[in-house]
Amino acid sequence: GQQVMQIPQYQHVQEGEDFTTYCNSSTTLSNIQWYKQRPGGHPVFLIQLVKSGEVKKQKRLTFQFGEAKKNSSLHITATQTTDVGTYFCAGPSQGGSEKLVFGKGTKLTVNP
């Protein structure tokens, strides 16, 4: 079945360092979404990318959607302790359903 894979599974950085997480789908996606889940919290929507090659920025966060619409990345510049959490990518299931298939996430910890 359709799979969404994320690497790395864990990332530990010093505050101020950059961070990148990568997402790969086994199938072409019509769009991709990113969510952040703080420790003990619930997933919170960050962004949706739709177009091939699209790049969107939110302050220190940069999101990219690959040209083939099968991969995506999230880059955080100069991490802060508030960036701690698990970042998930999610893509729509094949077949036109609204169902989202989530990756296993990248857990980011930041050392102050």
Next chain:
Amino acid sequence: GAGVSQSPRYKVAKRGQDVALRCDPISGHVSLFWYQQALGQGPEFLTYFQNEAQLDKSGLPSDRFFAERPEGSVSTLKIQRTQQEDSAVYLCASSRIGGTTYEQYFGPGTRLTVT
């Protein structure tokens, strides 16, 4: 405005008991989703509704799991004869638009522990 709410937040059940988990979506949201999240994993889709219609239940692990949304608003996920492998956080999410993937607003989840 109010977000998605879920109750109870925590539930401990003895193996074999039935449980019912409630989700109150954001008012006016068309689509409602249930996910199961095991520790250290991403949310796994269980089922979803567009208004009162259950359009996809392909993720329900067994016929012990049942979900309903009779009036197109509040939804209940019922698990019969709970097993230890059912222990997880059950997340509910709602989406304003139906018929396409759109941002989902998650509730705080219900942590189910089966002993």
